[in-house]
Amino acid sequence: MRNRGWAGVAAVLALGAVQACGGEGLRVSTAPEADDLTVCVGHRPVNSLPDRDDGTPLMRVVVHVEDLARKRYGAVYTGLSVDEDDSAADIWRIPSDAFDTAVCEAAVQGVTLRLHDTDVNGRTLTRLGDRIVDDMDRWDGRFQLREVGSDERGFVMVGVDDPATAEPILKKAYGAKNAPYIRVEYADQAELLDEG
Structure with missing residues (x-):
């Protein structure tokens, strides 16, 4: 995992169309100029995931995503980086509706997940x-x-x-x-x- 700052993400998010999607309380935004970017904004309660690592909502989600990837989605998961400043994680994966749904449903209140397309796991x-x-x-x-x-x-x-x-x-x-x-x-x- 590598921490990175992501300049310009706020502008991309602001331009994205927000729509209801699969999970309860989940918003997904896809920016039209970034074909490979899907954004999930969590609205689930923070305590809906186990308290692990340092206990921050972001780290709970990151640990959960890594567990999901290791146990069930290794064929599509490429990796992730953490953006602590924006309480977000960037996740790279081979596009998969099942993985995207599982990951986005794990997003808790205050955490944003940005899913990027790759063609390799x-x-x-x-x-x-x-x-x-x-x-x-x-x-x-x-x-x-x-x-x-x-x-x-x-x-x-x-x-x-x-x-x-x-x-x-x-x-x-x-x-x-x-x-x-x-x-x-x-x-x-x-x-x-x-x-x-």
């Missing part, structure tokens, strides 16, 4: 990232692989010393099917911190 990204890490020494002499991590937005971020060299090599090595999910960026050499 988190399991696939994890496997791809693991393959890249397992091949770490394969690239010696051509570029240095410094970081690898799945990003909840639907790709594997690969940090290297020379992105221009590394990107075509990595995309070719893992095939056309995986190439769209590999993003290569420059990453500094990791350094040990002096604790003295």
